[in-house]
Amino acid sequence: MKFPNNEREEAEAQVMKIYKESSPALETLFEWSYINHVAWSLVIVFLGLILWLCVALVNAENQRNALIGKQCRDPIFKTELDKKCLRSVQSREHWWEHLTYAMSHLSPEK
Numbered sequence: 319m320k321f322p323n324n325e326r327e328e329a330e331a332q333v334m335k336i337y338k339e340s341s342p343a344l345e346t347l348f349e350w351s352y353i354n355h356v357a358w359s360l361v362i363v364f365l366g367l368i369l370w371l372c373v374a375l376v377n378a379e380n381q382r383n384a385l386i387g388k389q390c391r392d393p394i395f396k397t398e399l400d401k402k403c404l405r406s407v408q409s410r411e412h413w414w415e416h417l418t419y420a421m422s423h424l425s426p427e428k
Contacts, residue, residue: 372417375416375417376413376417376420378420379416379417379419380408380409380410380413381404381407381409383410383416383419384403384407384409385399385404387409389403389407390407
């Protein structure tokens, strides 16, 4: 089907108009929203804080269990504690055992 020049240009102009309206606006295409960055930064900070608190809790429970089990008594002075032993003792086999015990026993046993 042959169009006269004028009709062809009008049809082409309409097609180009539709194409331009469907293309993304280049001015706002690379616009950044910092709201998500703040939220994800807070998530990372809180996860780091939770990890740090879990490590501290495992260490405290390890030392508490060693003190209860009397694993770090000083060999010379029986009533004293060996502080080097407290820093390096492993009173349970795995770290997660300390964490699960500490999370499940919120008050001391009687």
